[in-house]
Amino acid sequence: MRADFQSWVAAHQARFEEVLRGLLPRADIAPQRLHEAMRYAVLDGGKRVRPLLAFAAGELAGAETARVDVAAAAVELIHAYSLVHDDMPCMDDDVLRRGKPTCHVQYDEATALLVGDSLQTLAFQLLAEHRLNGHARFPHPNPLPQAGEGANESLRELHANDDASRQLEMVRLLAVASGSRGMAGGQAIDLASVGKSLTLPELEFMHIHKTGALIRAAVLLGAHCGSVSAEQLDRLDHFGKLIGLAFQVVDDVLDCEADTATLGKTAGKDADNDKPTYVSLLGIQGARDMAQRLHCEALETLAGFGDSAQRLRELADFIVLRKF
């Protein structure tokens, strides 16, 4: 990781943690236990890959950081809710997440259920409420300086100068990406696949929904906070799809190779659960090759963007070359 990129990641991660702290309901407001558990499930953990993708796409599109903060938070809350529900006994029954007891272990199952439900709701609330009198109203006091490298091409026709329309489109995007034909649908297919042997296209279909849809949405939401042409948006969408799939392939490789301490979650879980993975289907080297191929393709889709896509390229490298 280049030093410059490393400090970009660290700065955004640290600042974003404060953004999340400010956007989550305070633990001293009723119902206290629920709010405390919501904060437990979201704060102090995770690489924030989706928010980082949103920030990088936002920089490409010349968006204000404070505006991307809200979109990135919405995506991360959806991700966090899915982890809380996914870890529950009726799903993956996992006890460790991000190096801490999972939410239902730390609190109880009923609370974990409500935590996930409420985090999802909050994601949509954030996308809808951070505006006033038709003008965006964002809470963070110290936005980072703008990259100033954003594409200055024509706004998408539909959304020219129409903040509310654009926000509504972001609500729609996030909902489609996370619902029964997106992330939740992928989890349903995942459940149905336990103990079955899937073909590569079937496995891909599952992961494009389960992991890919939200990663793709993170890129698009970041871009929607600024100005990009419809054609650029299509290329970013394709980039998001490829990198989302690469993310899952790498996850499978790491799950197979790493130990629990490094991963911060129970390792080897998928193999134990008799779930099909890229490693079980392609072997470890085959999976590594596939990740490399997706990585190359993803970088190709960014070719036309020049310097403005530098952070997205670095994130693509980071996602594929990470060791945890």
Place this chain on the structure above:
Amino acid sequence: MRADFQSWVAAHQARFEEVLRGLLPRADIAPQRLHEAMRYAVLDGGKRVRPLLAFAAGELAGAETARVDVAAAAVELIHAYSLVHDDMPCMDDDVLRRGKPTCHVQYDEATALLVGDSLQTLAFQLLAEHRLNGHARFPHPNPLPQAGEGANESLRELHANDDASRQLEMVRLLAVASGSRGMAGGQAIDLASVGKSLTLPELEFMHIHKTGALIRAAVLLGAHCGSVSAEQLDRLDHFGKLIGLAFQVVDDVLDCEADTATLGKTAGKDADNDKPTYVSLLGIQGARDMAQRLHCEALETLAGFGDSAQRLRELADFIVLRKF
């Protein structure tokens, strides 16, 4: 129930069932089992009290029925998701709902979890996507004729002629009503209250969140589909709050009096679970008196609306005088 009102209810219930059928994902689209279970949890059941309130408020505000359909569906999907999750073993552990096996009994717990999650997402998706080029695009082919009695006062200042802003406000309203400081928060307080004795204000606080918030939102969302003044909206909000509370008080009375067959869900459940209710706190006659008082207050808030509020008045009567 007056014959005229009875046929209004029946017509809207029947038409709305078709609206829901059209808006829910088809059961032959992947993931099939999840989509089938979502349809199972929503269709063929329930009195549709919240949608009816939205339709009545929409008539008062002179809204197009097709527009209210989407808002009413969003509210009903949130309600349906909450029932699916509420019935799960880690919450109320209930096996019967609307005269049918609950979702996790009919399918399995993991599917029920994903059904609830996906119904919530779909609610927000619907509110965001039913528009095109800034103009509302609604799916139902045969909207009912308009009542034509809607208030013709000034639009709320903020939202004049701005469909997207208005839709975004509806997303925000629904999210606030159903999240950790609304419905889900009320359920968290409910959980924490098992085996405890609450005071009347504490019980009221719980139900204003658990049941009241969404009923209130139904009235407001219906009104937002048409044109009402800010002052009228405030009065409708107060009406929604009172009638939401009355709904819960009546529920407690019925839960105590009725048998399981009439109710379509397990009767006496709250008392069995050692949950505080209005009946346990006020006695059966005290609870009946309270419902009557709330009913009167609710009707008073509608005094200035004249004929346009007739359906809302009739619904208030229906909610308080219902036997199931």
